Amino acid sequence: xxxxxxxxxxxxxxxxxxxxxxxxxxxxxxxxxxxxxxxxxxxxxxxxxxxxxxxxxxxxxxxxxxxxxxxxxxxxxxxxxxxxxxxxxxxxxxxxxxxxxxxxxxxxxxxxxxxxxxxxxxxxxxxxxxxxxxxxxxxxxxxxxxxxxxxxxxxxxxxxxxxxxxxxxxxxxxxxxxxxxxxxxxxxxxxxxxxxxxxxxxxxxxxxxxxxxxxxxxxxxxxxxx
Amino acid sequence: xxxxxxxxxxxxxxxxxxxxxxxxxxxxxxxxxxxxxxxxxxxxxxxxxxxxxxxxxxxxxxxxxxxxxxxxxxxxxxxxxxxxxxxxxxxxxxxxxxxxxxxxxxxxxxxxxxxxxxxxxxxxxxxxxxxxxxxxxxxxxxxxxxxxxxxxxxxxxxxxxxxxxxxxxxxxxxxxxxxxxxxxxxxxxxxxxxxxxxxxxxxxxxxxxxxxxxxxxxxxxxxxxxxxxxxxxxxxxxxxxxxxxxxxxxxxxxx
Numbered sequence: 001x002x003x004x005x006x007x008x009x010x011x012x013x014x015x016x017x018x019x020x021x022x023x024x025x026x027x028x029x030x031x032x033x034x035x036x037x038x039x040x041x042x043x044x045x046x047x048x049x050x051x052x053x054x055x056x057x058x059x060x061x062x063x064x065x066x067x068x069x070x071x072x073x074x075x076x077x078x079x080x081x082x083x084x085x086x087x088x089x090x091x092x093x094x095x096x097x098x099x100x101x102x103x104x105x106x107x108x109x110x111x112x113x114x115x116x117x118x119x120x121x122x123x124x125x126x127x128x129x130x131x132x133x134x135x136x137x138x139x140x141x142x143x144x145x146x147x148x149x150x151x152x153x154x155x156x157x158x159x160x161x162x163x164x165x166x167x168x169x170x171x172x173x174x175x176x177x178x179x180x181x182x183x184x185x186x187x188x189x190x191x192x193x194x195x196x197x198x199x200x201x202x203x204x205x206x207x208x209x210x211x212x213x214x215x216x217x218x219x220x221x222x223x224x225x226x
Numbered sequence: 227x228x229x230x231x232x233x234x235x236x237x238x239x240x241x242x243x244x245x246x247x248x249x250x251x252x253x254x255x256x257x258x259x260x261x262x263x264x265x266x267x268x269x270x271x272x273x274x275x276x277x278x279x280x281x282x283x284x285x286x287x288x289x290x291x292x293x294x295x296x297x298x299x300x301x302x303x304x305x306x307x308x309x310x311x312x313x314x315x316x317x318x319x320x321x322x323x324x325x326x327x328x329x330x331x332x333x334x335x336x337x338x339x340x341x342x343x344x345x346x347x348x349x350x351x352x353x354x355x356x357x358x359x360x361x362x363x364x365x366x367x368x369x370x371x372x373x374x375x376x377x378x379x380x381x382x383x384x385x386x387x388x389x390x391x392x393x394x395x396x397x398x399x400x401x402x403x404x405x406x407x408x409x410x411x412x413x414x415x416x417x418x419x420x421x422x423x424x425x426x427x428x429x430x431x432x433x434x435x436x437x438x439x440x441x442x443x444x445x446x447x448x449x450x451x452x453x454x455x456x457x458x459x460x461x462x463x464x465x466x467x468x469x470x471x472x473x474x475x476x477x478x479x480x481x
Contacts, residue, residue, distance in 0.1 A: 013386075049399055083239070094251060098251070108265040109298075169400070183438060
């Protein structure tokens with residue numbers, strides 16, 4: 001993480017230069033916050049029992065991380081280093097509360113769906129991690145891209161895990177019964193298929209994430225530590 | 227640029243930040259509060275209507291909409307159409323018609339009731355659709371992580387559940403949070419809260435072996451796998467909160 005933060009380009013460069021694009025695409029695969037940096041595992045385990053919850057959480061984190069990165073980056077020269085962690089915490093908490101209140105006032109239905117996730121965003125270690133490792137040392141535009149990229153990498157894993165947990169655990173995707181009805185015994189259930197209730201519990205999310213890490217490392221040997 | 231390592235700068239920065247963030251948050255909350263309260267009132271109306279069977283399909287006539295509450299924009303209008311001023315405050319066996327019933331905070335009343343000698347004020351809504359009455363009771367209890375609440379509508383016989391609605395503050399998505407899903411609350415429809423002449427409530431039971439809920443008189447509905455504590459919370463909520471209304475219900479049955 002740190003080496004990315006130190007590579008600050010001094011010369012004027014185009015908005016979507018190769019390096020800037022890298023800020024967005026690296027965290028998707030080879031520097032993924034969950035599978036490589038192993039950050040944000042807590043929420044990846046807690047909320048991925050359903051695909052919809054995973055998607056909503058991914059979008060919420062993307063908004064807060066991109067905004068927070070920009071705010072911290074704008075303030076990076078005036079933040080006293082002794083209390084920078086507290087400042088970061090205050091920024092993310094304030095952002096989350098403003099988002100929560102605005103949703104409650106203008107998009108009440110959406111805020112009901114988000115319910116617990118809004119609070120959980122504050123505790124997401126990716127957010128503090130990116131503030132500390134990137135936004136404090138880089139300009140607002142780069143920080144914005146970094147925020148979007150890391151949140152997308154986090155969201156990608158969340159959605160993959162959510163997809164498999166909901167499909168194998170409940171036999172549904174986004175609430176639609178894609179495998180048939182388990183009570184009426186239609187579709188796959190007519191052949192004797194049963195939902196694996198174990199997939200709904202948090203330990204299976206850890207195992208799913210583990211399988212993703214395994215696949216990723218076996219395809220890209222450079223990721224394996226000596 | 228000032229020396230950001232000086233203690234005085236750090237303290238000054240902290241104070242300025244707290245004041246700034248505090249006033250931004252207070253300002254946001256103050257300016258949005260009326261709108262948020264209005265949304266909450268509408269949601270409550272939607273939920274009460276939902277429990278008594280007035281849902282989106284009532285208007286659209288499309289059976290697939292039966293699991294969605296009426297639109298928030300229509301909540302006020304439909305609430306006054308089906309319930310109107312039929313809102314009562316129950317104290318013991320005495321019922322008073324009052325427009326204050328809607329504003330009663332069930333949670334706060336529950337806390338006040340712990341003091342000796344306090345007669346709890348219980349809100350009751352009586353809805354009528356085509357001359358058929360339904361009695362809607364608000365419930366409030368504890369889930370695994372946080373509060374759960376709901377509304378149970380009883381038929382005119384005051385024994386059979388007409389419909390139910392449950393919601394929660396922070397139950398686990400995919401597990402406890404499923405109490406607000408149709409497959410769970412649909413099971414309550416038609417269940418009896420009495421066993422013979424005795425009040426039993428409805429138990430959210432594991433190993434009920436009745437996934438289609440064909441036994442309506444066993445006072446049991448199927449539990450959700452992986453959501454034992456939330457299910458127990460629903461059971462407890464019905465056992466205690468709904469029971470508070472029983473003396474009043476008994477008194478109007480006799481008359």
